[in-house]
Amino acid sequence: xTRLKEWFSSGRSTGKHTMPFxxxxxxxxxxxxxxxxxxxxxxxxxxxxxxxxxxGKYLCYAxxxxxxxxxxxxxxxxxxxxxxxxxxxxxxxxxxxxRQIGDRGVxxxxxxxxxxxxxxxxxxPWFWLGMDQFWFAMIMAVLVPGLLAFVFGWLAFRSRVTxxxxxxxxxxxxxxxxxxxxxxxxxxxxxxxxxxxxxxVGFDLQADSTRVSLFMxxxxxxxxxxxxxxxxxxxxxxxxVLAIRDAESRSRFIGYRTDxxxxxxxxxxAVIAGIAGxxxxxxxxxxxxxxxxxxxxxxxxxxxxxGGRGTLIGAVIGAILVNYAKTRxxxxxxxxxxxxxxxxxxxxxxxxxxxxxxxxxxxxxKRKTAKPQKSEESQA
Amino acid sequence: MRHLIALCCCLFGxxxxxxxxxxxxxxxxLLTELVDTKLSKLQPVVAKIEATSGEDALPLFNTLLxxxxxxxxxxxxxxxxxxxxxxxxxxxxxxxxxVNGLDKPSFGSKEVKKIRVNNKLRVYLRKAIAGIQxxxxxxxxxxxxxxxxxxxxxxxxxxxxxELYPKExxxxxxxxxxxxxxxxxxxxxxxxxxxxxxxxxxxxxxxENSVRNHLTKLTNDDNASVVxxxxxxxxxxxxxxxRFAFIDQLFFGLxxxxxxxxxxxxxxxxxxxxxxxxxxxxxxxxLGAYTTYVVQLLMPNHIDYSIWVAIPAAFxxxxxxxxxxxxxVISRLHGRxxxxxxxxxxxxxxxxxxxxxxxxxxxxxxxxxxxxxxSWEINPVxxxxxxxxxxxxxxxxxxxxxxxxxxxxxxxxxxxxVSQNRNMAKAMGVKTHRVDAMTFGLGSGIAGVAGxxxxxxxxxxxxxxxxxxxxxxxxxxxxxxxxxxxxxVAAFSLGIATKFLEPTTGAVLAAxxxxxxxxxxxxxxxxxxxxxxxxxxx
Numbered sequence: 016x017t018r019l020k021e022w023f024s025s026g027r028s029t030g031k032h033t034m035p036f037x038x039x040x041x042x043x044x045x046x047x048x049x050x051x052x053x054x055x056x057x058x059x060x061x062x063x064x065x066x067x068x069x070x071g072k073y074l075c076y077a078x079x080x081x082x083x084x085x086x087x088x089x090x091x092x093x094x095x096x097x098x099x100x101x102x103x104x105x106x107x108x109x110x111x112x113x114r115q116i117g118d119r120g121v122x123x124x125x126x127x128x129x130x131x132x133x134x135x136x137x138x139x140p141w142f143w144l145g146m147d148q149f150w151f152a153m154i155m156a157v158l159v160p161g162l163l164a165f166v167f168g169w170l171a172f173r174s175r176v177t178x179x180x181x182x183x184x185x186x187x188x189x190x191x192x193x194x195x196x197x198x199x200x201x202x203x204x205x206x207x208x209x210x211x212x213x214x215x216v217g218f219d220l221q222a223d224s225t226r227v228s229l230f231m232x233x234x235x236x237x238x239x240x241x242x243x244x245x246x247x248x249x250x251x252x253x254x255x256v257l258a259i260r261d262a263e264s265r266s267r268f269i270g271y272r273t274d275x276x277x278x279x280x281x282x283x284x285a286v287i288a289g290i291a292g293x294x295x296x297x298x299x300x301x302x303x304x305x306x307x308x309x310x311x312x313x314x315x316x317x318x319x320x321x322g323g324r325g326t327l328i329g330a331v332i333g334a335i336l337v338n339y340a341k342t343r344x345x346x347x348x349x350x351x352x353x354x355x356x357x358x359x360x361x362x363x364x365x366x367x368x369x370x371x372x373x374x375x376x377x378x379x380x381k382r383k384t385a386k387p388q389k390s391e392e393s394q395a
Numbered sequence: 396m397r398h399l400i401a402l403c404c405c406l407f408g409x410x411x412x413x414x415x416x417x418x419x420x421x422x423x424x425l426l427t428e429l430v431d432t433k434l435s436k437l438q439p440v441v442a443k444i445e446a447t448s449g450e451d452a453l454p455l456f457n458t459l460l461x462x463x464x465x466x467x468x469x470x471x472x473x474x475x476x477x478x479x480x481x482x483x484x485x486x487x488x489x490x491x492x493x494v495n496g497l498d499k500p501s502f503g504s505k506e507v508k509k510i511r512v513n514n515k516l517r518v519y520l521r522k523a524i525a526g527i528q529x530x531x532x533x534x535x536x537x538x539x540x541x542x543x544x545x546x547x548x549x550x551x552x553x554x555x556x557x558e559l560y561p562k563e564x565x566x567x568x569x570x571x572x573x574x575x576x577x578x579x580x581x582x583x584x585x586x587x588x589x590x591x592x593x594x595x596x597x598x599x600x601x602x603e604n605s606v607r608n609h610l611t612k613l614t615n616d617d618n619a620s621v622v623x624x625x626x627x628x629x630x631x632x633x634x635x636x637x638r639f640a641f642i643d644q645l646f647f648g649l650x651x652x653x654x655x656x657x658x659x660x661x662x663x664x665x666x667x668x669x670x671x672x673x674x675x676x677x678x679x680x681x682l683g684a685y686t687t688y689v690v691q692l693l694m695p696n697h698i699d700y701s702i703w704v705a706i707p708a709a710f711x712x713x714x715x716x717x718x719x720x721x722x723x724v725i726s727r728l729h730g731r732x733x734x735x736x737x738x739x740x741x742x743x744x745x746x747x748x749x750x751x752x753x754x755x756x757x758x759x760x761x762x763x764x765x766x767x768x769x770s771w772e773i774n775p776v777x778x779x780x781x782x783x784x785x786x787x788x789x790x791x792x793x794x795x796x797x798x799x800x801x802x803x804x805x806x807x808x809x810x811x812x813v814s815q816n817r818n819m820a821k822a823m824g825v826k827t828h829r830v831d832a833m834t835f836g837l838g839s840g841i842a843g844v845a846g847x848x849x850x851x852x853x854x855x856x857x858x859x860x861x862x863x864x865x866x867x868x869x870x871x872x873x874x875x876x877x878x879x880x881x882x883x884v885a886a887f888s889l890g891i892a893t894k895f896l897e898p899t900t901g902a903v904l905a906a907x908x909x910x911x912x913x914x915x916x917x918x919x920x921x922x923x924x925x926x927x928x929x930x931x932x933x
Contacts, residue, residue, distance in 0.1 A: 173918075198903055313740055357741040357748065360737050360741020
């Protein structure tokens with residue numbers, strides 16, 4: 016057990032939240048799932064399936080925020096195009112789910128999805144082949160974002176495109192993909208995207224049990240990704256990444272191939288975003304080109320900024336809090352949400368550069384100075 | 396005082412309108428004769444009117460030809476019938492003003508009588524109209540008349556043209572007349588083959604649609620050499636038309652380039668020269684466009700001049716907003732570009748939502764001044780829309796002014812000093828904070844002016860700015876940051892490239908290709924087309 020604890024909390028200060036985080040996350044997941052499945056609907060503690068799906072959605076966002084934080088918080092690369100990787104992962108899952116509909120579509124064609132029949136296509140485009148296999152689609156959900164990130168990152172980091180330029184480039188990338196996916200000729204359902212899914216690996220997507228399972232899988236994967244990311248970032252590789260963030264030229268002069276570190280971190284981050292997208296689509300039941308829109312990508316950045324960049328736990332908390340606020344706001348005052356979001360951007364960057372985790376750290380530091388003996392005890 | 400007098404004049408003008416009755420350019424006796432004469436004997440009367448009144452009789456003849464000429468039984472006044480909202484009403488033939496006044500009921504069908512025409516008279520009228528127009532004093536009228544006749548040449552009109560051709564002094568009119576005559580000869584099967592071939596040769600220089608139609612008909616002619624010549628002429632015409640189509644495409648490319656230039660030139664100042672990234676730049680454009688809308692709302696009767704008010708107003712609104720943003724947010728984030736990006740993005744969201752709340756999320760209608768609408772027709776296949784032409788000129792003008800400000804004024808000197816070495820400039824006594832605010836205000840103000848121009852081309856809505864922000868960043872980065880001339884070159888080359896790609900790939904794919912090209916280009920040359928020379932390491 017101690018070894019396990021050590022493993023979880025390796026990397027000293029940065030890893031100290033890992034164990035409690037994983038425990039709390041999984042505990043909440045189990046409790047919420049059990050409350051949905053085993054409690055009667057009129058019970059006070061019953062958690063509705065709607066809430067479960069909502070929580071699952073938040074966890075997908077949390078994973079996405081983790082991906083953004085890994086490169087922004089730890090390596091100083093501000094990507095305004097992570098929505099693209101998220102959406103690509105989502106589209107891979109969407110294509111699988113689309114093939115699973117089979118002949119139950121409106122037009123009842125055995126292989127072609129409805130929108131292709133509607134466009135009068137005769138056969139499946141080559142990139143839809145194999146997508147009826149779950150494993151293949153999942154490989155694609157990871158591979159396609161990863162490959163795109165590799166090509167983009169390899170080109171960008173090798174020619175030392177940094178800072179604001181890189182941000183604008185990533186935004187242009189997701190914008191180009193947005194325009195491309197809006198086209199019907201692309202074969203991804205155009206404007207409407209992919210929707211009307213029926214089942215996933217044989218389970219009905221509308222069933223409570225499927226929804227709860229998806230939620231639990233998301234939570235597990237988030238925990239795993241969290242732990243792995245923590246391990247990577249506190250390893251030697253992670254130290255170099257931090258060095259690149261703080262002084263890239265110096266790291267380069269010392270002899271590190273900074274571009275390679277950045278490329279691999281970028282690919283890793285994109286893969287996580289892809290996984291998050293793949294988990295997101297079956298839970299919300301639709302994927303459309305809107306996910307590529309630059310504003311989505313920039314919203315992810317604010318989740319991380321609110322939570323506190325450079326801390327994985329901050330990204331997760333930020334994503335959940337901001338999205339909870341969004342859900343509440345859009346229900347009560349739909350017009351006010353953009354005001355609130357905009358104000359959040361300005362306020363956080365001006366007054367909370369380290370986000371909520373920064374406040375937390377400040378509070379902890381104050382307590383430490385107030386009670387010096389006690390903190391010595393706990394350290395011992 | 397002057398306004399008051401103008402107002403009085405307007406009022407008097409309004410009051411006197413209903414009572415207004417124009418002195419008819421044709422004498423009352425002749426018109427009475429026209430009314431009294433029987434149909435069979437009408438032609439000499441028409442001839443008399445033609446002889447005495449000439450060009451003034453055109454509206455009368457046209458109305459008569461259209462069968463819309465009536466007379467009032469009681470007064471024997473000649474009136475023209477027209478329909479308004481399904482009602483038959485009557486107007487003065489010459490002034491086109493309703494004879495009864497629009498607020499009063501019109502004549503009943505028993506009170507007026509139609510002046511009838513027969514085919515013989517119609518033929519005569521057409522010839523008379525053509526004759527009057529062809530002998531008009533204005534060359535433009537004469538030219539239009541010849542062009543109108545090209546499609547329906549007959550013996551009578553050819554006779555008139557033949558008669559007038561040697562006397563014609565205007566080159567353009569003479570050319571058109573020559574064309575008409577050549578057309579006649581080419582179609583004339585009785586003429587000698589050599590003269591027909593020569594006529595076709597003349598025709599091959601024309602781009603008129605009717606000429607092309609006639610030539611296409613001639614390719615089915617009995618005479619083989621005529622067919623061959625007609626085919627050759629058609630090919631020649633097609634080549635010329637293609638050349639003009641190319642120019643047309645180029646113009647559209649330049650037009651898009653001017654839009655890109657306008658959208659990105661403010662950014663070239665704030666991002667390029669100052670190095671401050673402003674994601675709310677698009678919203679500055681949007682504010683300018685909305686200012687145009689508001690100005691038009693405030694002066695609904697002077698749309699034609701409203702743009703001259705809107706340009707400075709938009710500059711002030713966007714410029715002040717820019718100064719405000721700089722003072723409140725950007726100056727506090729100095730040296731932290733990524734945070735500046737996020738904060739200004741937040742501002743852009745707030746501004747968008749603000750506009751949405753104040754003006755509704757729907758697009759607003761901004762009307763084009765009359766002097767900007769319409770098009771400049773160079774020849775039958777090439778016509779350039781005036782508003783695009785004006786905006787192209789306007790974009791270049793703004794660019795030149797901006798370059799002049801940066802090169803020739805003390806503000807420009809300070810801006811360059813601060814952007815090159817902030818601390819040194821400060822040490823030399825430049826008030827850097829003031830310069831920052833002024834520069835940002837200038838860049839934002841220019842964006843507002845761009846908004847005025849864009850409101851003439853696209854829909855004015857809350858998302859107007861968002862549509863341009865990525866494009867403008869691409870232009871600035873592609874051209875080379877800190878280089879205004881680079882921005883100019885980049886804007887026009889991207890505009891032209893997009894428009895030349897569009898016919899083959901479609902609009903969306905063209906935009907994607909250009910975007911991907913820039914992304915790849917920046918990877919290859921991170922400093923853009925025209926990199927700034929300097930010794931900074933990074």
